[in-house]
Amino acid sequence: MYMQSKPIWNELNEGIQDLGADQVFVAALELKRYKAAKYATSLRHAFRGTALDWMIGIGRSARLPADAIQSFRNSPIALLHVNHVYTLGFALRLRQELTGWGARMPIILETHDVQSSVLQDKCELNPWTRKLDCLERMIHSEISLLKKVDVLVHLSVNDFEFFHTQLPSKPHVLAMPTIDEGFISAVNASVPWRETIDLLFVGQSHGPNLEAMKWFFGEVWPRLAQRHYKLKVVGLVEVFVRKFLPKVYEEFRSCFVGQVADLTPYYHAARCVIAPMVSGTGTSIKTIEALALGKPFVGTSKAYRGMPMEKIEEAGLRVHDDPQAFANAVAHALANEAEAGAISQAAYDRIFSREAAFASRDEAFHLAMKKPRVYL
Numbered sequence: 001m002y003m004q005s006k007p008i009w010n011e012l013n014e015g016i017q018d019l020g021a022d023q024v025f026v027a028a029l030e031l032k033r034y035k036a037a038k039y040a041t042s043l044r045h046a047f048r049g050t051a052l053d054w055m056i057g058i059g060r061s062a063r064l065p066a067d068a069i070q071s072f073r074n075s076p077i078a079l080l081h082v083n084h085v086y087t088l089g090f091a092l093r094l095r096q097e098l099t100g101w102g103a104r105m106p107i108i109l110e111t112h113d114v115q116s117s118v119l120q121d122k123c124e125l126n127p128w129t130r131k132l133d134c135l136e137r138m139i140h141s142e143i144s145l146l147k148k149v150d151v152l153v154h155l156s157v158n159d160f161e162f163f164h165t166q167l168p169s170k171p172h173v174l175a176m177p178t179i180d181e182g183f184i185s186a187v188n189a190s191v192p193w194r195e196t197i198d199l200l201f202v203g204q205s206h207g208p209n210l211e212a213m214k215w216f217f218g219e220v221w222p223r224l225a226q227r228h229y230k231l232k233v234v235g236l237v238e239v240f241v242r243k244f245l246p247k248v249y250e251e252f253r254s255c256f257v258g259q260v261a262d263l264t265p266y267y268h269a270a271r272c273v274i275a276p277m278v279s280g281t282g283t284s285i286k287t288i289e290a291l292a293l294g295k296p297f298v299g300t301s302k303a304y305r306g307m308p309m310e311k312i313e314e315a316g317l318r319v320h321d322d323p324q325a326f327a328n329a330v331a332h333a334l335a336n337e338a339e340a341g342a343i344s345q346a347a348y349d350r351i352f353s354r355e356a357a358f359a360s361r362d363e364a365f366h367l368a369m370k371k372p373r374v375y376l
Contacts, residue, residue: 060089156306175360200270203237208280223327275303291348296340315347
């Protein structure tokens with residue numbers, strides 16, 4: 001949660017414009033309301049809530065400008081689409097302001113991971129007890145909140161399975177992430193990097209990316225070194241490798257590009273994209289990006305985390321968790337570039353394309369509105 005006075009608001013406002021919405025309204029979190037929300041949340045939960053309850057309560061205190069509320073009241077709003085559980089408290093209060101207590105306005109909510117587990121992994125302290133909440137209590141808080149929505153949309157198979165088990169009576173929809181078509185067009189139209197890149201890995205300063213680099217350079221690369229492939233590692237993962245794997249960094253310094261302002265020329269120049277992940281949560285966007293671009297792709301089971309593996313394998317993609325199998329798959333992909341690229345593209349078109357994403361969200365809409373879906 002960020003106060004409107006924080007410098008990050010400039011970045012947030014710029015990012016909001018990328019949504020392409022007809023109208024954008026910002027509900028800011030103000031210091032005065034924040035202080036009031038702390039007391040209100042404490043009373044609502046009798047000082048016994050969880051860290052998740054606290055975040056929901058603080059988010060609930062954000063307010064839209066009065067002219068925005070009036071604009072909404074003058075518009076035929078069919079439903080509310082909530083993009084995160086942290087904003088659910090705000091959405092519930094907004095619905096009450098717009099409809100009162102009696103009218104029905106359904107809510108669709110996107111889960112974005114099991115936040116109870118995320119907060120525990122981050123060691124988020126309970127503001128009331130100053131201790132860590134047990135996972136069971138936080139899950140109870142999260143499920144209690146989600147009972148208030150009409151349809152749940154999940155961006156990974158793992159989330160779908162977990163929440164479906166916890167809330168079997170609720171409608172659940174799996175909607176895999178898709179890639180902005182503007183990005184795909186930009187890559188295809190870009191001027192390639194200075195030379196062809198045989199293998200490309202894109203990663204930020206994130207723990208699982210560090211572990212991926214440790215496994216790849218320690219276990220896989222020795223099996224590929226004699227082939228003299230040109231490898232490039234793009235992104236801030238370089239910082240982590242330099243700090244935590246100094247010997248690896250020194251030996252492979254020429255492979256690390258670091259942070260770049262524009263990824264498109266690197267993707268354009270890449271013959272094969274790799275994702276040697278050995279850990280991680282959520283759905284891997286870099287895997288989906290590679291498939292969207294029709295690039296030959298080699299990944300471990302963790303590279304496909306959160307994805308419908310039956311459909312992935314039906315499209316022709318395979319998991320390679322053994323170092324030798326990973327190395328063999330890289331060599332095969334580069335020797336059969338056109339075929340491997342076609343497999344990636346077919347997988348994307350079937351599972352992650354805009355058409356697939358729209359179909360899932362259409363299903364969520366019709367479930368929320370309790371209307372039969374019309375297939376054209």
